[in-house]
Structure formats: structure tokens, C-alpha cells
Amino acid sequence: MQDAAALEKMGIPCSVLVTKPFNTQARAMTNLLAMPGYEYAVIGHPMGSLNAEQVMARANEALPQVAGQLVG
Numbered sequence: 001m002q003d004a005a006a007l008e009k010m011g012i013p014c015s016v017l018v019t020k021p022f023n024t025q026a027r028a029m030t031n032l033l034a035m036p037g038y039e040y041a042v043i044g045h046p047m048g049s050l051n052a053e054q055v056m057a058r059a060n061e062a063l064p065q066v067a068g069q070l071v072g
Contacts, residue, residue, distance in 0.1 A: 001026060001040075005033040015066040019045035041065035 004014035018026040023042050030038040041062045050058065 001029040001033065004040075005030075005035055005038070008035070008038070013070050015069045016040040017062055017066075018042050019047060021045050039065075039069050041069065 001016055004016045007014045016026070018040050020042055022045075026040055026042075030036060030040075042065070043058050043062045047055070047058065
């Protein structure tokens with residue numbers, strides 16, 4: 001989140017992916033970084049134990065959110 005905040009402040013659009021259990025912490029971090037309301041993509045959990053097909057499914061889950069954030 002910190003990297004995205006720094007890049008956004010330089011005018012470089014970013015999208016952060018967060019799994020659902022970390023949504024509360026991510027929202028708190030956006031507030032701490034003085035970016036309340038910063039949008040990020042929330043996807044299913046877990047990620048580490050997934051096979052390639054399941055990772056692609058999560059990528060497809062994130063794609064509309066990421067595109068909306070980057071394109072506006």
C-alpha cells in the first residue's frame with residue numbers, strides 16, 4: 001500500500017490487490033497514508049496454496065476492479 005501511495009502521489013496510477021481477510025487493515029492503511037477513500041481490489045483468500053488455474057480465476061476476479069481503478 002505504501003508503494004502505491006507514493007506512486008499515486010507522483011501521478012502514476014496503481015492498483016493494490018488485497019485478499020478479503022486483510023480488507024480492514026488495508027482500509028486503515030489508506031487512512032494512515034492520508035489517502036482515505038483510495039480504492040483497491042479485494043479478492044478471495046487464500047493465494048499461497050492455489051494452483052495456476054486457481055490463480056487465473058483470482059486474476060479474473062480482480063480484473064474488473066483493477067481496470068475500473070486505472071481507467072476511472
